[in-house]
Amino acid sequence: MHWLTSLLILLPCCYALPQRNHSPKYVRRAFTKFHIVPDVIPxxxxxxxxxxxxxxxxxxxxxxxxxGKNLTVKxxxxxxxxxxKTENTSLFDGPFVIALVDPDAPKPQDPKNSPFRHMLxxxxxxxxxxxxxxxxxVALTEFAPPSPPDGSDPHR
Structure with missing residues (x-):
């Protein structure tokens, strides 16, 4: 079973999708491609x-x-x-909020529990x-690892 860590939002200064070696412009396009915008955030x-x-x-x-990279539950x-990751060190002042959210819970074919908060x-x-x-x-919501049901398609 594959599972994509869906969404991390870094607030209040900026939003950021988890990724590596990609520009903010690339990340913005990925949010649109995977329908995070406007399904999860406007x-x-x-x-x-x-x-x-x-x-x-x-x-x-x-x-x-x-x-777009699927990760296994393991x-x-x-x-x-x-x-x-930024050249703008003024962003380092914080504090920040990090939210891990699954917009497809329990599975993309039936997202009746969406969005599911994995951490806040x-x-x-x-x-x-x-x-x-x-x-x-202390986190408002401690980290809850993914546990998609059998037969679930990959999550966004």
Whole structure:
């Protein structure tokens, strides 16, 4: 079963889709292509990107999230690391909100529980030495790994 980590929103300064080595313009097009805009959020104009990295528990390898890249349930069992990618260091001031949302729960063929919130953290700040975003308080919703039902198509 494949599962795409659906949506991470970085607020209040910018929105960012998890991805790696892509411009905000590319990310904006991906949001439209996968119908995140307007199905989940009405508009989207990113000013930075967010590198989201899961650690695959079966292989120990790091897996980077990218638009259109399907990840297995096994690859997304643990909370990912978040890294803010931008030339504009004024964005590093934070704090930021990160929300992991599945717009296709429980499955794209029947999204009756959509959107499903996999995580919501409201006090993320950038560590100046490495760009990692670290939550300075208890998450409003702790990370809940994906658990799509059998027969589910890949999620957005």
């Amino acid at each position: 508009s989207f104009n990113p000013v930075a990107t967010l590198d989201v990295i899961f650690k695959d528990q079966s292989t120990g390898k790091h897996v980077h999230v990218a638009p 690859q997304t069992e643990t909370i990912p690391q978040f890294l803010l 953290g409201g006090d993320f700040r950038v560590k100046q030495d490495d760009g990692k975003l670290v939550n300075g308080s």
